Amino acid sequence: MRESKLWLLHLLAGAIIFFLLGLHMFIMHLDSILAWLGIGYREPIDAASVFARSRQAFFMVTYIILLGAALYHGLYGLKNIINEMNLSHVIEKVIAGVLTVSGLILFAYGAYTAIFIFVK
Amino acid sequence: MPDEKKLQTVQHKKNRLGIAGWVYGGRYGAERYAYTLHRITGLGILFYFILHIFATGSRIWGEAAWTRTMALFDSPVFKAGEFLVFIAFAYHALNGLRLLFTELGCWMGKPQRPVIPYKNAVRRQRPALVVLMIIALVIIILGGFDFYLLGE
Amino acid sequence: MNEDNQAGKTVPVIFQVLRYNPETDTTPRMQEFEVPVSKGMTVLDGLHWIKENLDGSLSWRSSCRMGVCGSCGMFINGYPRLACSNQILHLSEKRIVIKPLPNYEIIRDLVPDLEKFFRKHKSVKPYLIRRDIAEQNMPTGEYFQSPDELTRYIQFAYCIKCGLCLSACPTMATDEKFTGPQALAQAWRYNSDSRDEGCSERQKFVYDEQGVSKCHFAGTCSDVCPKGVDPSFAIQLLKKDIFLKTMRIKKDHAGATVLKTAREYIPQENIPNPPKPTV
Numbered sequence A: 001m002r003e004s005k006l007w008l009l010h011l012l013a014g015a016i017i018f019f020l021l022g023l024h025m026f027i028m029h030l031d032s033i034l035a036w037l038g039i040g041y042r043e044p045i046d047a048a049s050v051f052a053r054s055r056q057a058f059f060m061v062t063y064i065i066l067l068g069a070a071l072y073h074g075l076y077g078l079k080n081i082i083n084e085m086n087l088s089h090v091i092e093k094v095i096a097g098v099l100t101v102s103g104l105i106l107f108a109y110g111a112y113t114a115i116f117i118f119v120k
Numbered sequence B: 001m002p003d004e005k006k007l008q009t010v011q012h013k014k015n016r017l018g019i020a021g022w023v024y025g026g027r028y029g030a031e032r033y034a035y036t037l038h039r040i041t042g043l044g045i046l047f048y049f050i051l052h053i054f055a056t057g058s059r060i061w062g063e064a065a066w067t068r069t070m071a072l073f074d075s076p077v078f079k080a081g082e083f084l085v086f087i088a089f090a091y092h093a094l095n096g097l098r099l100l101f102t103e104l105g106c107w108m109g110k111p112q113r114p115v116i117p118y119k120n121a122v123r124r125q126r127p128a129l130v131v132l133m134i135i136a137l138v139i140i141i142l143g144g145f146d147f148y149l150l151g152e
Numbered sequence C: 001m002n003e004d005n006q007a008g009k010t011v012p013v014i015f016q017v018l019r020y021n022p023e024t025d026t027t028p029r030m031q032e033f034e035v036p037v038s039k040g041m042t043v044l045d046g047l048h049w050i051k052e053n054l055d056g057s058l059s060w061r062s063s064c065r066m067g068v069c070g071s072c073g074m075f076i077n078g079y080p081r082l083a084c085s086n087q088i089l090h091l092s093e094k095r096i097v098i099k100p101l102p103n104y105e106i107i108r109d110l111v112p113d114l115e116k117f118f119r120k121h122k123s124v125k126p127y128l129i130r131r132d133i134a135e136q137n138m139p140t141g142e143y144f145q146s147p148d149e150l151t152r153y154i155q156f157a158y159c160i161k162c163g164l165c166l167s168a169c170p171t172m173a174t175d176e177k178f179t180g181p182q183a184l185a186q187a188w189r190y191n192s193d194s195r196d197e198g199c200s201e202r203q204k205f206v207y208d209e210q211g212v213s214k215c216h217f218a219g220t221c222s223d224v225c226p227k228g229v230d231p232s233f234a235i236q237l238l239k240k241d242i243f244l245k246t247m248r249i250k251k252d253h254a255g256a257t258v259l260k261t262a263r264e265y266i267p268q269e270n271i272p273n274p275p276k277p278t279v
Helices: A002-029 A031-037 A047-054 A057-083 A089-119 B004-009 B019-023 B030-061 B063-072 B076-103 B126-150 C002-006 C043-053 C115-123 C133-137 C147-158 C164-168 C180-191 C199-207 C220-224 C231-246
Strands: C011-019 C029-037 C073-076 C079-082 C095-099 C106-108
Touching: A002 A031, A002 A057, A002 B076, A002 B126, A002 C231, A031 B126, A047 A057, A047 A089, A047 B030, A047 B063, A057 A089, A057 B030, A089 B030, B019 B030, B030 B063, B030 B076, B030 B126, B076 B126, B076 C231, C011 C043, C029 C043, C043 C095, C073 C164, C079 C164, C079 C220, C115 C180, C115 C199, C147 C180, C164 C180, C164 C220, C180 C199, C180 C231, C220 C231
Parallel strands: C011 C095
Antiparallel strands: C011 C029, C073 C079, C073 C095
């Protein structure tokens, strides 16, 4: 049952990403279309705009949730693909361990950045 | 009488398709191609995402560092790469939405007695695939406008 | 076939067949035969014609020649099909390429090794599991099942174990350990049977690492199935089941009750009485 619970988390993370990354993509890449409608940020990639968003609690929290969900979804998906390559059980375990550790490190790094700028 | 030793050494020929079996859709249905693309775009987005974490991490050193990092990526090649990631995102998100619903048993009807000509659940959910792919295409076109016509 | 030949309407069709003799060959090779094809001939008829007239050493596995036994699964013109239920002229008027089913080891020519396939099938315990074993061994009545309950699984019970789905499955292309669409569909066939009580005993190969999480709904197993079993649908229903059980919306169902007495029977005009119950 353990594997199927991890798989359900993969689905849940996917659903979270669908909304949060959708929002992220709308703000970052459909900005001119949003600007027509009178919402969103002009020049979302400029330093001023980026830092203004980083200092809002909403964006800080959603960045961290998106970071965690996306890392889990992506790395679990990668693990699932590697598990289909008919490798030995030991190698599968080692790869799963490496992916878990690197995921945690990336999450810590990203979350630290988001919180550091929010607090500063 | 067959030579027993010879029979034992006779090997069956391995015939697994291997990775080619993931990529090559052959004469199978649209979902098989959707599966292949989902896998490729997923791996692409994961690769971009890890780079993205480090690139945006530069803002911890202040606004000047951010502007410098962004200047690094301000070339047509990177812009095209980003647009590719945007396409991958639009596809992966909308196909993923279909998978989310179908894997939870929606859009596929109920089990029925098999009557010729057989209809299967894959066919029953195919309209959803078509509609979602049209939405993905619209989003990609809007993104294209933003990337290449309206932006900057 | 002979009558059709005498009618004189035959089309020469090239059969390109994979040959592999494990005792002499190291790699498989393709061999071409020209077969006079008349209307209505199946691919299996074509192979029989080759064996009778051109090359007696050609091997394949077949039995019923009418799409029931599931022996003659082959990779015909790039698609896994039953040789007996596909007519040559419907596929091509020029060239038929026949290979053994991919994702299985080749024993000889067109004969795939289905041993692992049947092992997977057995691993999901494809039979009714009841807690009252004494009752199951020495039944005192029938298990009750309504027509609606039958419709819920009967589609998946039509599996003939031909193995086409495993050769269409992209996961099986690399993965030996995956339980596979056929076995998972059978797991669902018994899990969703109202008479069954064995959901928890089938977990190991269904819910764990080698089970449903390796299915990505490419849908090919359902497309190639010659009996309308729809394995990918069964797997998605298994996933839905896992979701509902994890969220505690649904519990394992209790097995159907044993009907000790026949239900009230109202005789109708012109319909003879049913035979006496046997158990």
